[in-house]
Amino acid sequence: MSDWTGKRLRVYLTEGKVVTEEIPQDELQRYLGGLGLGAYVLFNEVKPGVDPLGPENVFIITTGLFNGTCLPCSGRWSITSKSPQTGGYGDGSIGGDFGAELKYAGIDQVVIYGKSPKPVYLWIRNDTIELRDASHLWGKDTWETHDDIVDELGDHEIKTTIIGPGGENLVRTAVIVTGLARTAGRGGLGAVLGSKNVKAVAVRGKGAIEIADPEGFDQVRRLFYQKLQESHHAIEYRKKGTLSITRGSSDGFLVTRNGQTGYFDGWKNFTASTFNEEFGTKKEGCFSCAISCGTHYVVKDGPYACTGKSPEFGAIAKYMSAIGNDDLAAALYALTLCNKLGIDAISAGAIIGFAMEAWEKGLITANETDGVDLTWGNVDAAIEMTRKMAYRDGFGDILAEGSRGAAKQIKGSEDYLLEAKGLEWISTFPGVGHERGRLLALATSTRGADHLKGYMGELVGTQLAFDAIGGEERAAELYDPSNHQGRGTLLALQNRMRAATDSLGMCWFSAELQMLGDLGPDELARGISVVTGMEVDRDRFMYLGERAHNLQKAFNIRDGIGRSEDAVPKKFLVKNADTEGVPGIDPDKFNEMLDEYYDSSGWDRDGIPTLSKLVELELDFVAEQIITK
Amino acid sequence: MKLIKIIQENCTGCRLCEATCSFTHFRKISPELSRIRIFKEEEYGNHIVIMCSQCEEAPCIEVCPTEALQRNMESGVVMLDINECSDCGECTEACPIGAPFITNLTDHPLKCDLCGGGEPECVQVCDRQALVVEDTSVDAAHRKQYMETASEQLTLRLGDGKK
Numbered sequence: 001m002s003d004w005t006g007k008r009l010r011v012y013l014t015e016g017k018v019v020t021e022e023i024p025q026d027e028l029q030r031y032l033g034g035l036g037l038g039a040y041v042l043f044n045e046v047k048p049g050v051d052p053l054g055p056e057n058v059f060i061i062t063t064g065l066f067n068g069t070c071l072p073c074s075g076r077w078s079i080t081s082k083s084p085q086t087g088g089y090g091d092g093s094i095g096g097d098f099g100a101e102l103k104y105a106g107i108d109q110v111v112i113y114g115k116s117p118k119p120v121y122l123w124i125r126n127d128t129i130e131l132r133d134a135s136h137l138w139g140k141d142t143w144e145t146h147d148d149i150v151d152e153l154g155d156h157e158i159k160t161t162i163i164g165p166g167g168e169n170l171v172r173t174a175v176i177v178t179g180l181a182r183t184a185g186r187g188g189l190g191a192v193l194g195s196k197n198v199k200a201v202a203v204r205g206k207g208a209i210e211i212a213d214p215e216g217f218d219q220v221r222r223l224f225y226q227k228l229q230e231s232h233h234a235i236e237y238r239k240k241g242t243l244s245i246t247r248g249s250s251d252g253f254l255v256t257r258n259g260q261t262g263y264f265d266g267w268k269n270f271t272a273s274t275f276n277e278e279f280g281t282k283k284e285g286c287f288s289c290a291i292s293c294g295t296h297y298v299v300k301d302g303p304y305a306c307t308g309k310s311p312e313f314g315a316i317a318k319y320m321s322a323i324g325n326d327d328l329a330a331a332l333y334a335l336t337l338c339n340k341l342g343i344d345a346i347s348a349g350a351i352i353g354f355a356m357e358a359w360e361k362g363l364i365t366a367n368e369t370d371g372v373d374l375t376w377g378n379v380d381a382a383i384e385m386t387r388k389m390a391y392r393d394g395f396g397d398i399l400a401e402g403s404r405g406a407a408k409q410i411k412g413s414e415d416y417l418l419e420a421k422g423l424e425w426i427s428t429f430p431g432v433g434h435e436r437g438r439l440l441a442l443a444t445s446t447r448g449a450d451h452l453k454g455y456m457g458e459l460v461g462t463q464l465a466f467d468a469i470g471g472e473e474r475a476a477e478l479y480d481p482s483n484h485q486g487r488g489t490l491l492a493l494q495n496r497m498r499a500a501t502d503s504l505g506m507c508w509f510s511a512e513l514q515m516l517g518d519l520g521p522d523e524l525a526r527g528i529s530v531v532t533g534m535e536v537d538r539d540r541f542m543y544l545g546e547r548a549h550n551l552q553k554a555f556n557i558r559d560g561i562g563r564s565e566d567a568v569p570k571k572f573l574v575k576n577a578d579t580e581g582v583p584g585i586d587p588d589k590f591n592e593m594l595d596e597y598y599d600s601s602g603w604d605r606d607g608i609p610t611l612s613k614l615v616e617l618e619l620d621f622v623a624e625q626i627i628t629k
Numbered sequence: 630m631k632l633i634k635i636i637q638e639n640c641t642g643c644r645l646c647e648a649t650c651s652f653t654h655f656r657k658i659s660p661e662l663s664r665i666r667i668f669k670e671e672e673y674g675n676h677i678v679i680m681c682s683q684c685e686e687a688p689c690i691e692v693c694p695t696e697a698l699q700r701n702m703e704s705g706v707v708m709l710d711i712n713e714c715s716d717c718g719e720c721t722e723a724c725p726i727g728a729p730f731i732t733n734l735t736d737h738p739l740k741c742d743l744c745g746g747g748e749p750e751c752v753q754v755c756d757r758q759a760l761v762v763e764d765t766s767v768d769a770a771h772r773k774q775y776m777e778t779a780s781e782q783l784t785l786r787l788g789d790g791k792k
Binding site: 068069070072097100104143146156157179180181206207208209210211214217218221225229238281282283284285286287288289290291292294296298307309 | 638641643644649651657658659662672673732733734753757787
């Protein structure tokens, strides 16, 4: 008896067939769930060179190990596929209620193959699994689709995962949406479902989850809850959500006008307090959340009247500072629009920012943009372009290829790209201090310029960091912004922790900043032990995370995504950046950081995991495929 | 007497109460095994919290054919004796909010017993205080109001025959 249901669905769309199978215990124990189990199946099922939007790609849904339990903040589940945006490893961790519902239906993983001859949706009701016609849903937005599915199946408690017009139209930044506004997220995985003619997955589960050690579990759940009541980090997000990140301080923090600067005069217009005073209504949380960082919003009237929820900093900033817009109501409207259309608001806003810079430089004009005026700050144009992108209408068709894809069609615009591996940069600017260190994390992330694989600064001040870096005194050097040493080591450590945490379905906001009282590897390892009955300690936890991270890396290496793609956008490479106190990074320093990171990861200087590392991680089957020398 | 006060406006829809309730009583986890249910409304967050509010005049006691439902006079809690229960479902029908829940996973309805006294487990994990313990003399009016509101909300939601 354990929290694993041990069941996997294989959905063969081309044949219209669904097969249920037991997942081998050994597989569960080595990959846990979520990110880990998803990465393992992806590595095995998708051969190198496969077109992400072709029928040979697979789309995988995996529950986090802790999904559906009463461990607080354990509601996150994973999707995994080859990314249409980066052409490499793609995944997303997502909250809401869907993962828990899937567990209650008795399923740990769904692997979707092939391509359906006509639009379908997958309906999972406990043991009854059905591919249903979705022709009448095709073309509808994600909110309408959810309502229609609920009406059709006659159960309000059904949880859904849906693509919008963005996914249907194979927009390379398309997302999947659950609970109206929770998305996954980056890398365009919604387009993979679109390419397979899958509009949605609906699930209703009425079974129960078993716990291996109920008495031990009872202690662990209380410990988790207690720690999250006391964590300074959780307290902050509980009060303010991620808009608490918005700041306009002297360190030049906000990607402004496609990264022309880190200073945005209108920053006060999208702080948590401005948002809460003007538009915020009720707090909302994912399944089992003891933080509830999300907030519903209502823009009552005017041109931007809308409802929505979870206005995350990363997305809102893209429709504020990144395009030079001051009007929060308009940004909220754009966010709701993105969620309904099923495209990633972070990338969408970033791509429009990129197009605005191309406009400013005269590389595109009204002739190319169908008459839309892409002057900085023109938020109505941004909203219109968002719509055009989702429907691949006119100039929107070019932007729907992502900024890297669009740059190939906009002559001279490459210098203004703000991405890594083809994925648009997040909303924080690599100004100074840890933000500069973060360049390394974004450049090397397995899914592109995104902070969610590892992130600088979180570990600073923890025992884990001291151990990794050679003592507390050395760790203190990390506070020196001009110091580049140590950051690669910490990032390598962080990758492991993050991959393990994402396999459990634990929210980062509960396990991100241990120096502020969050849950750490010791607690999470104990959680694994009590729900599965498999003894896990901190070292084993980190080891399992390292395996999962190496699988992601190996997937990319196998597809030719190596050191040259672990790169910083051109505009952030600045000779002597740190000594002159300007934003960006010195190319030589960046290369030093990269070397240290590879060394600490057990990879060679091309970023390829070494044979000895892979053997140590019992990933021999990976070694066979990526080590050619 | 101290009972649970339900403040629906505070509910964030996290459903940690549901998972915790089932674990506390069954050592297994499932909303189907919970004595509290959250019906989520995703757009505005007007979630419906359904749990027994231990009514002063309890229709479930009146309709129970086997007298399996009895009020504990000391605690004020309406208790279900599962040995006497015939699982006929009359109590669920009689309750304005259907709070003793019928499920395939058990052979009797699920009815809140306040975890036998002290601070119930769901209250302990309700981060936003949608569930609090309060003296009944203070919140009698509120409880009545809650029953009326929740009943109306449920009718609206289930009016089209869905559940």
